Structures are given as C-alpha cells and as structure tokens.
Amino acid sequence: MTQPPSSGPTTTRALRGRAVTFRADPFLDDPAHALVHEDDALILIEDGRISRFGPFEALRHTIPDGIPVTTYPDSLLSAGFVDTHVHYPQLPMIAAYGEQLLEWLERYTFPTEAKFADPGHARAVARRFLRELLRAGTTTAAVYCTVHPQSVDAFFDESARLNTRMVAGKVLMDRNAPDDLRDTAQGGYDDSLALIDRWHRRGRQLYAVTPRFAATSTEEQLDLAGSLLRQRDGLFMQTHLAENTAEIAWIRRLFPNRASYLDVYAHAGLVGPRSVLGHAVHVDEDDFCTCHQAGCALAHCPTSNLFLGSGSFRLFDAVDVRRPVRVGLGTDVGAGTSLSQLGSLNEAYKVAQATGRRLHPAQAFWLATAGGARSLYLDDRIGTLAVGMEADLCVLDPKATPLMAQRAETCETIEDLLFILMMLGDDRSVRATYVAGELVHDRDDPAHTHPAVSFR
Ligand code: GUN
Numbered sequence: 484m485t486q487p488p489s490s491g492p493t494t495t496r497a498l499r500g501r502a503v504t505f506r507a508d509p510f511l512d513d514p515a516h517a518l519v520h521e522d523d524a525l526i527l528i529e530d531g532r533i534s535r536f537g538p539f540e541a542l543r544h545t546i547p548d549g550i551p552v553t554t555y556p557d558s559l560l561s562a563g564f565v566d567t568h569v570h571y572p573q574l575p576m577i578a579a580y581g582e583q584l585l586e587w588l589e590r591y592t593f594p595t596e597a598k599f600a601d602p603g604h605a606r607a608v609a610r611r612f613l614r615e616l617l618r619a620g621t622t623t624a625a626v627y628c629t630v631h632p633q634s635v636d637a638f639f640d641e642s643a644r645l646n647t648r649m650v651a652g653k654v655l656m657d658r659n660a661p662d663d664l665r666d667t668a669q670g671g672y673d674d675s676l677a678l679i680d681r682w683h684r685r686g687r688q689l690y691a692v693t694p695r696f697a698a699t700s701t702e703e704q705l706d707l708a709g710s711l712l713r714q715r716d717g718l719f720m721q722t723h724l725a726e727n728t729a730e731i732a733w734i735r736r737l738f739p740n741r742a743s744y745l746d747v748y749a750h751a752g753l754v755g756p757r758s759v760l761g762h763a764v765h766v767d768e769d770d771f772c773t774c775h776q777a778g779c780a781l782a783h784c785p786t787s788n789l790f791l792g793s794g795s796f797r798l799f800d801a802v803d804v805r806r807p808v809r810v811g812l813g814t815d816v817g818a819g820t821s822l823s824q825l826g827s828l829n830e831a832y833k834v835a836q837a838t839g840r841r842l843h844p845a846q847a848f849w850l851a852t853a854g855g856a857r858s859l860y861l862d863d864r865i866g867t868l869a870v871g872m873e874a875d876l877c878v879l880d881p882k883a884t885p886l887m888a889q890r891a892e893t894c895e896t897i898e899d900l901l902f903i904l905m906m907l908g909d910d911r912s913v914r915a916t917y918v919a920g921e922l923v924h925d926r927d928d929p930a931h932t933h934p935a936v937s938f939r
C-alpha cells in the first residue's frame with residue numbers, strides 16, 4: 484500500500500490493484516464468461532459507494548484532484564464476502580468436541596446462549612464477532628442472536644457503529660429448550676416486533692424473523708412468525724432445515740400432519756423471498772422445486788456439516804438450471820469451524836468432490852460474494868464491484884504465507900490463483916477490508932483499524 488487512507492464518513496478513495504468480480508451466475512453461465520477479471524483496476528469510492536470501476540489507465544483522469552491512490556500490489560480486490568448463516572453468540576464455543584446436532588445443542592449451545600441474558604456479555608461477544616468477521620473479509624452476514632432481545636440490541640448497536648450491512652434477529656423458541664431460553668409465542672412476537680421497529684432498515688441494519696427450527700417452536704409460534712413477516716416490508720426469515728437425520732425424525736413426530744419438514748415452514752407462511760433456510764442437507768427434488776418456486780434461499784454450510792457429521796449438501800442439484808434454487812454460503816459458527824469464507828470454500832470443494840462434482844473457482848467465489856448477495860435479495864447493493872454498489876470490499880493476498888507464495892509462483896491463470904486462495908487461504912489472506920468505503924481492517928497496519936472495532 485503506497486498511501487495510508489484517511490477516514491471520515493464521506494471520504495473519497497481511489498484503490499488500485501488486480502480485481503475480480505462477476506457479470507453473471509457461473510452456475511448458469513460459462514464460469515470463464517461470468518468472471519470479470521481486471522489486471523490493473525481503479526475502484527473510485529465516493530460517499531460510501533463505488534463511483535468508477537474499470538481499467539486504471541482508462542479511468543485515472545476521473546480521480547478528483549488531491550485524492551491519493553491506495554495501491555495493493557500482488558493482491559486481489561473483491562467484493563466483501565457474504566455469510567448467509569452464522570450464530571454470533573456461539574463464537575465462544577466454536578470447536579466443541581464430540582457430538583452431533585441434537586446432543587451438541589443440549590450440551591454446548593444452550594448453556595452458551597443462556598449467558599446472553601447479560602447485555603454486557605452480549606456486547607463484548609458481538610464486538611469480538613464483528614471484528615473477526617471483518618478480519619475474515621466478510622462484510623455482510625445473516626446472523627442468529629439468542630432468545631434474549633438484549634442480544635439483538637447488542638449486535639445491531641455494534642454493527643451500526645461500524646456501518647456494516649447486517650441481517651439479524653431474535654431467536655424464537657417456545658418449547659424443547661431450557662427454561663431460561665424459552666419465550667412464549669405471544670412474547671416472542673411482541674419482542675420481535677419491537678426489535679423490528681427499533682432496527683429494521685435503520686441505516687444498513689435489516690431484521691430477520693428467526694424461529695430457531697421447527698423442533699423448538701410450537702405451531703402457534705411458527706404461525707405468529709409468519710404473521711410478523713407480513714407486518715413490515717422487506718423483512719427476512721431465517722431458520723434451520725433438514726440438517727441431521729435424528730432431527731428430521733423428531734420433526735416428523737412433532738408435525739405428523741405435514742407433508743415434509745419444508746412443509747412445516749411453508750404452512751406457516753415462512754417460505755418465500757428473503758427466507759434463508761440453513762443446511763437443507765437431507766431434502767428431495769420436491770423440496771428443491773418448492774424452493775425454486777418460492778424464491779427462498781438455502782445456506783450451504785460445509786464446515787458445519789462436516790464437523791457435526793450431518794451429511795453432504797447437494798449443491799449442484801440445488802442449482803440445477805432447470806429449476807435453480809438460490810444458494811448462499813454459511814459458516815454456521817459455532818458448529819462451523821471457521822468464520823473465513825475461504826475456509827468454507829475449501830470444504831465446499833471437498834464436499835462437491837465427494838459427491839462426484841467439481842466446484843469451479845469462479846463458482847466458488849461467486850457463492851461467497853454475488854451468490855450470497857443474490858440469495859439475500861441484496862444483489863442490487865452488495866456482492867459485486869460495479870458503479871453504484873455499496874463499497875464493501877476485501878483485499879485478498881494470495882501470497883499470505885510462504886507456502887502460498889511459493890505455490891502462487893506457478894499459477895498461470897486467475898482461476899488458478901482463486902483456487903489457491905480457497906484451498907490454502909484464511910484470515911491471513913485478507914490484507915484489508917472496507918465497509919461503505921471506510922477501512923475497517925488493515926492486516927499489516929493495526930493502527931489503521933477502525934475505532935469501532937479497536938480493543939484499545
Ligand atoms: N439447529 C437448530 N439450532 C441450531 C444451531 O444453533 N446450529 C446448527 N448447526 N443447527 C441448529
């Protein structure tokens with residue numbers, strides 16, 4: 484980097500470096516055509532948005548007088564990563580040993596989430612979580628809080644300070660959970676509506692109605708969640724679907740009158756645009772057709788599915804061109820083992836291999852950026868580098884470690900370089916992260932870290 488960037492809410496910035504983004508969906512189009520690669524790009528940022536993007540030499544005359552150029556040699560400029568499924572309160576219990584889903588929830592997750600009754604604890608974890616996300620190059624996430632409204636206030640407060648575009652909500656849970664983690668159908672509704680009116684569309688914050696999963700909500704609570712979605716415009720819905728076989732057998736016992744696990748949610752009016760269903764490991768062709776028609780999204784969470792032994796998400800069946808379903812990538816921390824979407828892509832590649840398919844690097848990076856944005860219906864604002872988009876970016880370093888540097892030497896194409904990043908990269912490969920044009924993480928110069936994420 485040649486010039487330290489200055490800060491301020493309306494800073495004009497000029498970034499220069501190799502850039503990658505997308506002009507099309509590489510699952511539906513030829514990946515080589517879908518990927519946009521600019522060897523020497525200018526990204527001009529004004530008022531938090533990208534105002535120019537293209538070849539540096541052709542555009543350099545558009546840089547306003549007196550604006551320094553921040554150059555990132557040997558790097559890749561990309562839209563910030565989008566994480567479509569993650570639990571911020573579970574950060575303290577990441578890497579908890581030995582269990583599969585239902586026992587893991589009982590033994591580790593519920594006791595960890597109970598601590599979020601304390602707003603001070605919630606604030607401290609929210610702050611650490613957001614800082615870790617930005618270190619990983621992730622600028623937008625769909626986030627589960629806990630059943631406590633104060634856990635939601637803590638998260639949105641911290642996100643608003645950073646000006647990150649986040650989707651989050653209070654977990655609804657009125658049965659099959661410990662006493663100190665249960666709400667009631669009406670209480671959960673009232674608390675959610677108050678949070679919606681406090682946070683939804685306030686700055687860049689967006690609210691997701693969040694029934695944890697069908698096992699921990701009565702039918703009455705699910706119906707009220709559906710009703711909540713109709714109370715205000717542009718709300719999201721997030722929950723878990725068909726992750727684990729024991730879970731699915733339980734749902735069948737709890738809802739004997741529903742045709743399928745997905746039908747439990749559809750019946751309550753929870754499956755539509757801006758609904759994000761986590762996992763969907765054990766679903767069938769009828770479910771994929773329903774999701775396609777409804778316009779909901781599935782969050783593919785490979786590190787979590789491997790960690791909990793849940794199974795393999797059928798990515799290429801989900802995105803089948805005859806009835807493509809929107810798919811995003813989720814870390815699902817604390818069941819996921821990394822907040823880095825590079826880590827998720829590493830495992831997504833292996834899951835695809837295990838199901839006989841090959842995840843092209845362009846498809847992989849699309850999932851982590853533009854595909855995630857599309858699954859959240861936010862692709863008109865985030866997920867790509869283009870004029871008018873919100874300037875949420877990450878700067879990736881394909882030579883972050885000695886091994887990567889050595890391996891990168893033999894890369895001939897941009898696809899090779901992307902593949903190295905997804906197989907060998909992690910937070911060390913994130914050179915810098917920008918949120919709405921502001922530098923919020925600088926790996927090599929912590930003094931430039933945004934004050935809202937500084938612990939000093
Ligand atoms: N199903 C219900 N709750 C959870 C959770 O917190 N994590 C995961 N992975 N699955 C769930």
Ligand code: ZN
Nearest residue numbers: 568570761815
């Ligand atoms: Zn989850």
